[in-house]
Amino acid sequence: MSETGIGARVTRKEDFRFxxxxxxxxxxxxxxxxxWMWLLRSPHxxxxxxxxxxxxxxxxxxxxxxxxxxDLARDNVGGLPCGxxxxxxxxxxxxxxPHPVLAAGVVRHVGDxxxxxxxxxxxxxxxAAEAIEVDYEVLPAVVxxxxxxxxxxxxxxxxxxxxxCFDWHLGDKDAVDKAFAKAAHVTKLDLVNNRLVPNAMEPRxxxxxxDVATGEHTLWTTSQNPHVIRLLMGAFVLHIPxxxxxxxxxxxxxxxxxxxxxxxEEALVTWAAAKVKRPVKWTAxxxxxxxxxxxxxxxxxxxxxxxxxxxxxxxxxxxxxxxxGAYLSxxxxxxxxxxxxxxxxxxxxTPAIYVETRAVFTNTVPVxxxxxxxxxxxxxxxxxxxxxxxxxxxxxxxxxxxxxxxxKDAYPYQTPVALQYDSGDYFTTLxxxxxxxxxxxxxxxxKEAASRGKYRGIGMATYIxxxxxxxxxxxxxxxxxxxxxxxxEVRVHxxxxxxxxxxxxxxxxxxxxxxxxxxxxxxxxPIDQVEVVHGDTGKIPFGMxxxxxxxxxxxxxxxxxxxxxxxxxxxKIAAHLxxxxxxxxxxxxxxxxxxxxxxxxxFGEIALTAYVxxxxxxxELEPGLDETAFYDPKNFTYPAGAHVVEVEIDPDxxxxxxxxxxxxxxxxxxxNPMIVEGQVHGGLAQGIxxxxxxxxxxxxxxxxxxxxxxxxxxxxxDDLPSFHLGTNATLCTHNPLGVKGCGEAGAxxxxxAVMNAIVDALSPLGVKHIDMPASPRxxxxxxxxxxxxxxxx
Amino acid sequence: MSTIExxxxxxxxxxxxxxxxxxPRMLLIHFIRDELNLTGAHIxxxxxxxxxxxxxxxxxxxxxxxxxxxxxxxxxxxxxxxMAAPDGTLHALQEGFxxxxxxxxxYCTPGMIMRAHVLLKENPDPTEExxxxxxxxxxxxxxxxxxxxxxxxxxxxxxxGRTIQExxx
Numbered sequence: 001m002s003e004t005g006i007g008a009r010v011t012r013k014e015d016f017r018f019x020x021x022x023x024x025x026x027x028x029x030x031x032x033x034x035x036w037m038w039l040l041r042s043p044h045x046x047x048x049x050x051x052x053x054x055x056x057x058x059x060x061x062x063x064x065x066x067x068x069x070x071d072l073a074r075d076n077v078g079g080l081p082c083g084x085x086x087x088x089x090x091x092x093x094x095x096x097x098p099h100p101v102l103a104a105g106v107v108r109h110v111g112d113x114x115x116x117x118x119x120x121x122x123x124x125x126x127x128a129a130e131a132i133e134v135d136y137e138v139l140p141a142v143v144x145x146x147x148x149x150x151x152x153x154x155x156x157x158x159x160x161x162x163x164x165c166f167d168w169h170l171g172d173k174d175a176v177d178k179a180f181a182k183a184a185h186v187t188k189l190d191l192v193n194n195r196l197v198p199n200a201m202e203p204r205x206x207x208x209x210x211d212v213a214t215g216e217h218t219l220w221t222t223s224q225n226p227h228v229i230r231l232l233m234g235a236f237v238l239h240i241p242x243x244x245x246x247x248x249x250x251x252x253x254x255x256x257x258x259x260x261x262x263x264x265e266e267a268l269v270t271w272a273a274a275k276v277k278r279p280v281k282w283t284a285x286x287x288x289x290x291x292x293x294x295x296x297x298x299x300x301x302x303x304x305x306x307x308x309x310x311x312x313x314x315x316x317x318x319x320x321x322x323x324x325g326a327y328l329s330x331x332x333x334x335x336x337x338x339x340x341x342x343x344x345x346x347x348x349x350t351p352a353i354y355v356e357t358r359a360v361f362t363n364t365v366p367v368x369x370x371x372x373x374x375x376x377x378x379x380x381x382x383x384x385x386x387x388x389x390x391x392x393x394x395x396x397x398x399x400x401x402x403x404x405x406x407x408k409d410a411y412p413y414q415t416p417v418a419l420q421y422d423s424g425d426y427f428t429t430l431x432x433x434x435x436x437x438x439x440x441x442x443x444x445x446x447k448e449a450a451s452r453g454k455y456r457g458i459g460m461a462t463y464i465x466x467x468x469x470x471x472x473x474x475x476x477x478x479x480x481x482x483x484x485x486x487x488x489e490v491r492v493h494x495x496x497x498x499x500x501x502x503x504x505x506x507x508x509x510x511x512x513x514x515x516x517x518x519x520x521x522x523x524x525x526p527i528d529q530v531e532v533v534h535g536d537t538g539k540i541p542f543g544m545x546x547x548x549x550x551x552x553x554x555x556x557x558x559x560x561x562x563x564x565x566x567x568x569x570x571x572k573i574a575a576h577l578x579x580x581x582x583x584x585x586x587x588x589x590x591x592x593x594x595x596x597x598x599x600x601x602x603f604g605e606i607a608l609t610a611y612v613x614x615x616x617x618x619x620e621l622e623p624g625l626d627e628t629a630f631y632d633p634k635n636f637t638y639p640a641g642a643h644v645v646e647v648e649i650d651p652d653x654x655x656x657x658x659x660x661x662x663x664x665x666x667x668x669x670x671x672n673p674m675i676v677e678g679q680v681h682g683g684l685a686q687g688i689x690x691x692x693x694x695x696x697x698x699x700x701x702x703x704x705x706x707x708x709x710x711x712x713x714x715x716x717x718d719d720l721p722s723f724h725l726g727t728n729a730t731l732c733t734h735n736p737l738g739v740k741g742c743g744e745a746g747a748x749x750x751x752x753a754v755m756n757a758i759v760d761a762l763s764p765l766g767v768k769h770i771d772m773p774a775s776p777r778x779x780x781x782x783x784x785x786x787x788x789x790x791x792x793x
Numbered sequence: 794m795s796t797i798e799x800x801x802x803x804x805x806x807x808x809x810x811x812x813x814x815x816x817p818r819m820l821l822i823h824f825i826r827d828e829l830n831l832t833g834a835h836i837x838x839x840x841x842x843x844x845x846x847x848x849x850x851x852x853x854x855x856x857x858x859x860x861x862x863x864x865x866x867x868x869x870x871x872x873x874x875x876m877a878a879p880d881g882t883l884h885a886l887q888e889g890f891x892x893x894x895x896x897x898x899x900y901c902t903p904g905m906i907m908r909a910h911v912l913l914k915e916n917p918d919p920t921e922e923x924x925x926x927x928x929x930x931x932x933x934x935x936x937x938x939x940x941x942x943x944x945x946x947x948x949x950x951x952x953x954g955r956t957i958q959e960x961x962x
Contacts, residue, residue, distance in 0.1 A: 011891055018899030019887040021833020021873030025900065028832040123818075201837045201845055201900040201934050253835070253900030254934050286838040508898030508935045678894045678940060685937030709842035709932070717925040717938040746937075 503543015683746020
């Protein structure tokens with residue numbers, strides 16, 4: 001292994017600009033002569049807009065224009081599209097209501113945009129927005145899916161009866177019924193997967209600019225996938241052909257899913273800039289982020305697990321209510337279906353699985369993918385119900401898991417819920433995590449804690465995820481309205497340095513380093529001779545972007561394919577220069593060599609020859625050394641692993657202290673261990689945040705009660721311990737690098753492990769389940785409710 | 794609004810003195826970003842909860858989104874742009890964040906480094922617990938803080954003339 005090649009702990013190329021304050025985030029960009037946009041947003045969760053009077057606001061200082069839905073309609077501006085069509089059990093397509101850029105007569109959640117004010121300064125735009133007079137007819141609202149599906153509940157869309165978008169299912173219901181009929185034991189569990197706010201530290205921002213001379217539109221935006229935004233906004237919303245629309249996503253301050261989607265503000269600044277013939281900028285404040293960034297999770301689930309007398313899983317039955325919010329966000333419908341139901345085999349051999357998901361509209365902010373996206377929901381419910389079953393049957397939870405793990409020699413393994421796992425070893429990662437946590441001697445620690453009046457518990461969770469979405473044809477058959485390949489262009493310059501263009505945007509993942517390692521390793525050139533370019537449709541031919549831990553499995557595979565092409569062409573050039581047969585040329589360590597001889601040309605010499613083709617097979621080969629490849633994955637990848645968490649609970653305060661967090665993961669081949677560890681750390685923090693701290697809460701009228709960092713508890717440095725990590729690799733069998741992806745794992749495995757530890761800690765009190773987040777108040781109340789009463793009470 | 798009279802402020806930032814007339818309501822973070830074009834300090838929440846806007850003012854780390862520019866009149870401020878030596882050599886904290894992978898998206902990093910800078914002045918050799926407590930006012934959504942702690946330990950070791958431990962231990 002070289003110091004910068006595959007497997008090396010290379011410090012990041014991108015860091016210099018960030019540690020010196022020279023990153024360029026969207027809000028750092030100011031265009032000459034720019035105006036500002038501020039949006040008037042609904043203070044009500046559900047209301048009819050009887051009248052919007054902009055007369056006074058339009059006369060405010062600095063105001064250039066005020067736009068409402070009517071202005072957009074006059075220009076035939078379309079609605080924001082949904083990228084995945086789901087069909088219900090009965091074969092009918094999902095209800096797909098319009099998603100107007102500005103509210104069309106009705107607002108459906110707090111924060112729904114009503115009018116866009118364009119003014120000289122942000123403050124002037126904001127002041128004018130506050131002067132717009134809106135006559136609201138407030139309508140009844142519903143925020144809880146369990147209420148929304150009842151007859152007589154407020155109707156958010158007339159076409160969606162009982163607020164149901166679709167009623168989807170997957171699996172063999174009859175087989176599951178039969179499994180339950182012969183079960184020796186059935187474990188039942190109702191649980192909530194709490195709603196979360198992604199809260200990337202950089203609030204969303206967008207700048208639109210229109211060049212009157214060329215008719216070209218440019219959008220700078222905080223996006224994980226600028227090409228997808230160009231496609232959706234250009235084709236469906238603003239009807240701008242792609243050759244006249246450039247979308248740039250510069251440095252982006254975190255995404256976690258929330259910056260995948262096409263948002264109204266992107267279309268508004270692009271459209272308004274052409275209207276007012278000046279650049280238009282919008283930057284969200286954090287309050288807007290809370291009420292306009294797509295949120296995550298929000299499931300209510302009933303699950304039943306059938307087991308035989310030996311604890312073997314026979315069948316799993318799952319029924320979920322999934323909250324979609326008021327509108328369909330870009331990929332919202334795929335999350336509680338194909339990224340959730342298909343993961344319900346987990347790491348286990350459960351032969352029969354049936355899942356039904358009813359997706360429900362409510363008067364809340366739209367819900368879409370947030371780190372893990374469907375897979376944390378699946379993993380959490382599985383790992384909770386497995387622990388509950390272990391408790392009911394009196395089997396050690398690690399032993400019950402081992403009895404049901406997919407055997408090491410069973411790959412490729414076909415699950416009953418569509419997926420085929422290519423490789424894995426769940427025994428080893430569980431054993432690694434348990435050993436690291438000294439699971440064997442835990443009871444002594446429980447006893448010692450009890451002597452101090454504390455409850456101590458240990459919990460584990462295994463997880464599997466499906467990453468690197470996905471074969472385009474398969475996804476298309478399941479309702480995806482896009483391809484899911486990735487693109488790479490390797491541009492070798494005449495002096496042998498390389499610019500790599502990738503469609504996978506980097507917003508913290510370190511692509512500029514990991515991808516450069518791939519190039520340096522393969523071409524045998526120094527890593528500082530490689531520049532990675534991403535995030536600009538004007539530079540990169542195409543790309544599907546960064547989500548679902550796909551950048552390395554899919555984007556990296558495209559890079560390898562393009563590098564293969566570069567090497568193949570280099571061999572032809574070398575064969576000509578060395579007067580040898582092409583088949584005799586070997587490429588190794590940056591040299592094209594005639595096999596068995598010392599005759600060789602360096603990579604740099606070949607590059608120069610490609611661009612200065614004086615001695616060159618010009619009849620057979622074009623000059624230049626610039627190769628593009630598209631890679632369409634053959635399957636998902638299946639990262640998996642085990643997390644173990646130990647907690648101690650103070651019964652007087654209900655505070656949960658994390659005594660230890662251990663993760664053992666299988667990510668396949670690892671390119672940069674330092675970056676992978678960082679990804680796991682961040683994922684763990686978000687998963688632990690979900691389990692202990694974070695909860696997005698609306699009151700019954702639809703007001704967002706957790707609309708700031710004052711009310712929404714984000715994990716802080718003193719909430720978390722240092723984590724203990726380990727890895728065990730089984731290679732992916734169907735991509736060229738053997739990589740699986742690591743971005744989401746931490747957030748998928750940890751909630752179950754934390755909650756299992758908490759339930760274990762409180763098990764002496766008879767506690768069987770606690771919903772997330774396990775806040776001090778919730779823990780304290782649970783302890784109070786279960787504590788043995790004194791005789792006098 | 795334009796009818797409000799602008800007021801003069803004189804602020805020394807990274808050793809250079811700037812005189813401007815500003816709206817009384819202008820926040821210090823906007824003064825730094827928009828008037829001085831120093832965009833290293835970021836805005837993450839507008840409410841002093843996240844610390845992305847942290848700068849050093851008169852020796853204290855402050856959240857510049859909740860300080861008016863006029864309150865900084867006469868003050869001496871250091872921002873992330875003023876941390877490296879004039880010859881470009883990175884400060885021990887900047888080097889530590891890079892060596893220990895103490896950043897991912899980089900958005901919180903300038904504020905985090907400025908907070909850590911003041912922390913290390915207050916407590917030159919902090920324990921992990923003291924570091925975690927000392928940076929608890931600064932949010933990071935990417936790193937889980939573990940490598941930020943290591944980055945600050947790296948800097949403390951370097952500033953104290955000790956050998957620097959390996960990153961991943």
